[in-house]
Amino acid sequence: MTDAAAHPTRLDPAVLRDWLATDDTVRVLDVRSPAEFEAVHIPGAYNVPLHLMREHRQELHAHLEQVVLVCRSGMRAAQAEQLLAEVGIPNVHILDGGILAWQAAGAPVRRGRARWDIERQVRLVAGTLVLLGVLTSLILPGAQWLAAAIGAGLIVAALTNTCAMGAVLTKLPFNRSANCDIDKVIGQLAAR
Known part of the structure; x- marks a missing residue:
């Protein structure tokens, strides 16, 4: 099997579940807003909102070997993929269909306080x-x-x-939470 076949860029939920169960170098970075992350996320995922990834991608580079990016449906994860590629992080993957596909597949999630996702807020x-x-x-x-x-x-x-509009909405108080501490996330990545 070629490396590209063993490590596809786009992953379906079943492949990601398999990777998480068998490869301890895989890190899941959820690039949604802290509020979206708090509402529902993949267990063990790290919340690195897209706007913080832009600022801290060099710091993240030192602690990532194999990374899977997650957002609501895949659009923000694709933007994050470009940011990480610019600093030379190899083995960057995207959960195809995002957290919506993960939930539709019946994969495990952690739930917190329910909030509207940014895309829904933009439509409103x-x-x-x-x-x-x-x-x-x-x-x-x-x-x-x-x-x-x-x-x-x-x-x-x-x-x-x-x-x-989405970028502005992520900065509003109801879209923030304590999970937005990038220094803490980088420290957790370094410790693993």
Whole structure:
């Protein structure tokens, strides 16, 4: 079996479960917000939100041999994969379908306080702003441009595979938790 076949870039939940049971060098990094991580995560996973990974990827490099990136569905994990590739971390993998696929496969999870994921929050805020823009334009001409600006922002988000609104929402107090201490995570990775 070739190395690429033994270590595919995209993993399904069954392969990851197998790896976690047989290979103690595998580290699972969950790149979702601390609130999303707190709500549900793979046991033994480390929470390294995407924005913190950008800042600390060099520090992480020293402690990662085999890493599997997890997010809600795979989009943020793909961005994290690029960040880690830029600093030369070999053996970077993505859980195909993210935590949603992991749960659908009946794999074990740890649950905490239920919270809305960032993607759902973005849909709520964007939809609310579009609706307000359209309704306000009935009274105040020109307000429809708010709806147009939100639509343009969503198009840019889709084309660039980034989301400025999501990045802002992750910084709000209800999306933060104590699990966001990157120095603690790096210390835990170093200890293993």
